[in-house]
Amino acid sequence: MITVDIEEERKEIIRRYRRLLRRAKPFLKDNDAKLIKKAFNTSLEAHKEMRRKSGEPYIYHPLAVAQICVDEIGLGTTSIVAALLHDVVEDTEIELEEIEADFGPKVAKIIDGLTKISGVFDHGSSQQAENFRKMLLTLSEDVRVILVKLADRLHNMRTLGSMPRHKQLKIISETIYLYAPLAHRLGLYAIKSELEDLWLKYTETEVYNEIASKIAESKSSRSRFIRSFLLPIQDEMNKSGLKYEVKGRPKSIHSIWNKMKKQNIPFEEVYDLFAIRITLDTDYDNEKAACWHVYSIVTDFYKPNPDRLRDWISTPKGNGYESLHTTVMSKTGKWVEVQIRTKRMDEIAEKGYAAHWKYKDGMGSSHESGLEQWIGHVREMLQQNDTSAIEFVDDFRANLFHDEVFVFTPKGDLKILPFGATALDFAFDIHTEVGAKCLGAKVNNKLVPINYELKNGDQVEILTSIKQKPNEDWLHFAVTSKAKSKIKDTLKEAKKIAAIDGKEIVKRKLKQMKIPFDGDIANQLRALFDEKTVTDFYYKVGKGLIDPAEIRRYKELKTVKTPEKTKRTERSYTDDIKKVSPSHDILLIGEDMDRVDYKLAKCCNPIPGDDVFGFVTVNEGIKVHRTTCPNAPELLSNHGNRIVKSKWMSQQQTAFLASLRIIGTDRVGLIRDVTDIISRELKVNMRSITIDTETGIFDGTIVLYINSTKHLDQLIKKLEKVNGVMKVTRFDETSEND
Numbered sequence: 001m002i003t004v005d006i007e008e009e010r011k012e013i014i015r016r017y018r019r020l021l022r023r024a025k026p027f028l029k030d031n032d033a034k035l036i037k038k039a040f041n042t043s044l045e046a047h048k049e050m051r052r053k054s055g056e057p058y059i060y061h062p063l064a065v066a067q068i069c070v071d072e073i074g075l076g077t078t079s080i081v082a083a084l085l086h087d088v089v090e091d092t093e094i095e096l097e098e099i100e101a102d103f104g105p106k107v108a109k110i111i112d113g114l115t116k117i118s119g120v121f122d123h124g125s126s127q128q129a130e131n132f133r134k135m136l137l138t139l140s141e142d143v144r145v146i147l148v149k150l151a152d153r154l155h156n157m158r159t160l161g162s163m164p165r166h167k168q169l170k171i172i173s174e175t176i177y178l179y180a181p182l183a184h185r186l187g188l189y190a191i192k193s194e195l196e197d198l199w200l201k202y203t204e205t206e207v208y209n210e211i212a213s214k215i216a217e218s219k220s221s222r223s224r225f226i227r228s229f230l231l232p233i234q235d236e237m238n239k240s241g242l243k244y245e246v247k248g249r250p251k252s253i254h255s256i257w258n259k260m261k262k263q264n265i266p267f268e269e270v271y272d273l274f275a276i277r278i279t280l281d282t283d284y285d286n287e288k289a290a291c292w293h294v295y296s297i298v299t300d301f302y303k304p305n306p307d308r309l310r311d312w313i314s315t316p317k318g319n320g321y322e323s324l325h326t327t328v329m330s331k332t333g334k335w336v337e338v339q340i341r342t343k344r345m346d347e348i349a350e351k352g353y354a355a356h357w358k359y360k361d362g363m364g365s366s367h368e369s370g371l372e373q374w375i376g377h378v379r380e381m382l383q384q385n386d387t388s389a390i391e392f393v394d395d396f397r398a399n400l401f402h403d404e405v406f407v408f409t410p411k412g413d414l415k416i417l418p419f420g421a422t423a424l425d426f427a428f429d430i431h432t433e434v435g436a437k438c439l440g441a442k443v444n445n446k447l448v449p450i451n452y453e454l455k456n457g458d459q460v461e462i463l464t465s466i467k468q469k470p471n472e473d474w475l476h477f478a479v480t481s482k483a484k485s486k487i488k489d490t491l492k493e494a495k496k497i498a499a500i501d502g503k504e505i506v507k508r509k510l511k512q513m514k515i516p517f518d519g520d521i522a523n524q525l526r527a528l529f530d531e532k533t534v535t536d537f538y539y540k541v542g543k544g545l546i547d548p549a550e551i552r553r554y555k556e557l558k559t560v561k562t563p564e565k566t567k568r569t570e571r572s573y574t575d576d577i578k579k580v581s582p583s584h585d586i587l588l589i590g591e592d593m594d595r596v597d598y599k600l601a602k603c604c605n606p607i608p609g610d611d612v613f614g615f616v617t618v619n620e621g622i623k624v625h626r627t628t629c630p631n632a633p634e635l636l637s638n639h640g641n642r643i644v645k646s647k648w649m650s651q652q653q654t655a656f657l658a659s660l661r662i663i664g665t666d667r668v669g670l671i672r673d674v675t676d677i678i679s680r681e682l683k684v685n686m687r688s689i690t691i692d693t694e695t696g697i698f699d700g701t702i703v704l705y706i707n708s709t710k711h712l713d714q715l716i717k718k719l720e721k722v723n724g725v726m727k728v729t730r731f732d733e734t735s736e737n738d
């Protein structure tokens with residue numbers, strides 16, 4: 001039992017509250033301070049009996065979220081008030097109506113968007129997905145909902161240490177799946193990077209620590225390098241009378257890790273560990289010229305790589321990011337990325353959306369804001385509320401991370417579409433009718449099919465025909481959620497018509513069989529034909545995919561009870577599986593850590609010792625995935641209610657599948673040496689081996705059965721000692737989605 005010094009705590013709460021006020025002060029108007037005080041007192045009173053998992057007073061959390069809103073996103077009073085009250089409606093007695101009466105409709109609306117939906121969800125739906133959709137619904141009216149939510153999420157991630165492991169897993173997965181991409185889309189780079197770093201910290205702790213300490217170790221040599229690199233540049237900038245600041249910033253741990261993984265190289269070989277940033281202090285009218293002036297100075301001293309010039313000043317990114325990037329060769333033979341931007345651009349890059357709006361007033365420029373366009377898209381997507389929440393989140397997410405492609409209409413208007421967008425997407429972007437009737441396009445005056453992938457600078461003219469109509473294949477040709485949802489709508493419409501026909505046929509058939517038609521019978525027929533929904537069943541009948549004569553089978557089977565598909569809860573899933581459990585395995589599953597039957601997911605092949613979780617599948621019982629499985633974020637964040645806790649109890653003589661990649665210089669006898677170790681020395685069974693020996697390089701993949709991570713580590717060490725072998729790594733076969 002920890003004793004708490006109540007008096008000391010009270011002082012600390014006041015200290016934190018004062019710090020918040022102090023930082024917000026420069027932006028406060030008229031009654032703002034009073035309003036914030038009122039919100040603080042309401043929150044303090046409402047949460048007074050509550051403590052966080054860490055044991056701290058709960059009020060620290062809303063205070064910290066408000067502080068993030070001010071310091072890191074640059075938000076004002078409404079958001080501060082909303083942040084202070086964000087957990088009040090969900091966690092305490094206070095109702096939304098009271099908030100509205102005390103703080104007005106704007107604050108109430110934001111808090112409503114932040115309050116989770118409670119209640120029962122249909123099978124196949126997900127509470128997280130529903131909550132996310134609800135939050136986005138409010139976004140289209142007030143983007144501050146998302147910004148406060150991101151601040152909330154960031155603080156929860158920063159304080160994740162005191163959470164139990166299964167909660168951690170759920171939170172980090174949602175974060176990497178939705179919130180980090182969302183922060184990216186809103187241009188909040190600092191928050192996005194921190195979320196990703198924290199995700200890595202709790203997923204691959206060792207890797208995270210190793211990279212973090214290597215960054216710290218190399219700090220002084222890096223500073224030395226940057227100083228000498230900048231010397232001639234600064235000299236020249238001073239002579240030109242430019243006002244500027246320079247900074248050398250290491251890349252985020254997550255992005256370094258990504259590079260190491262993608263290129264399969266150690267930390268030491270990642271060449272762009274850091275970027276140099278030159279931030280200019282200049283008038284708005286002079287910005288572009290000044291940035292290019294600095295570019296010219298930099299490239300006078302160092303040779304640029306022409307493939308790596310990025311001009312996001314002439315064409316800002318969709319999320320508002322503006323900057324000029326170049327990569328140049330330093331005197332030590334290392335490539336160095338230099339980012340050139342102004343103070344205004346820098347603030348937008350760091351604080352994203354909020355800063356964007358701050359600067360937008362009074363510029364009165366032709367600045368077409370990509371963000372505004374994006375929020376417009378979200379609004380449109382939300383209006384098609386026919387899709388299931390999960391489908392919606394997937395579509396939405398698909399649109400978050402994409403880079404953009406810039407194309408032009410025949411009249412020369414610029415359209416920004418996600419990277420990979422096709423002529424069909426372009427058509428739907430112009431108008432739903434144009435999309436639905438799209439036959440093909442003329443790109444730069446050449447005829448192309450509807451699935452033509454657009455390239456930067458393309459000028460696109462859409463060709464239509466009144467006879468054209470969307471079909472299933474179109475879903476593969478479109479990448480934007482707008483086009484996809486419009487195509488789905490049309491297909492659904494067509495399906496509905498076929499389903500109506502089908503229903504009539506079924507009714508007629510039943511009448512002939514003298515069976516009265518009702519919903520129960522429809523559902524039993526659905527089960528008999530193994531269709532997901534009754535509509536699917538009607539549709540297939542209507543389309544002639546199910547022969548109406550087959551319905552007779554119903555009569556024969558009527559005496560046999562058809563399996564009823566009912567709504568299931570998490571409980572009943574595990575219960576079902578427990579019943580069939582042969583209980584001889586060593587993986588413990590569920591809250592009670594029971595032995596139940598399970599299968600190992602093929603997408604990540606877990607082995608004893610791996611950090612794992614169980615996933616309740618619809619047809620195949622519990623599947624066990626590694627927490628680092630590429631499918632984990634999607635499963636954990638969209639289907640949280642189907643996750644069951646799993647843990648290895650001990651390591652026994654059971655074999656598991658793992659894949660190894662071996663790279664080395666080829667020599668006669670190498671394969672024999674490798675396979676010898678595997679089969680003879682360690683008594684391991686190989687399932688398959690594939691080897692590529694192009695141009696003297698040995699590149700082999702071995703799939704084998706081993707007993708545990710320890711066993712695998714031993715094997716890797718042995719293999720690495722074989723003459724000619726350079727590297728042995730374990731990898732996941734990600735081709736299969738399990």
Ligand code: MN
Binds near residue numbers: 087
């Ligand atoms: Mn919260």
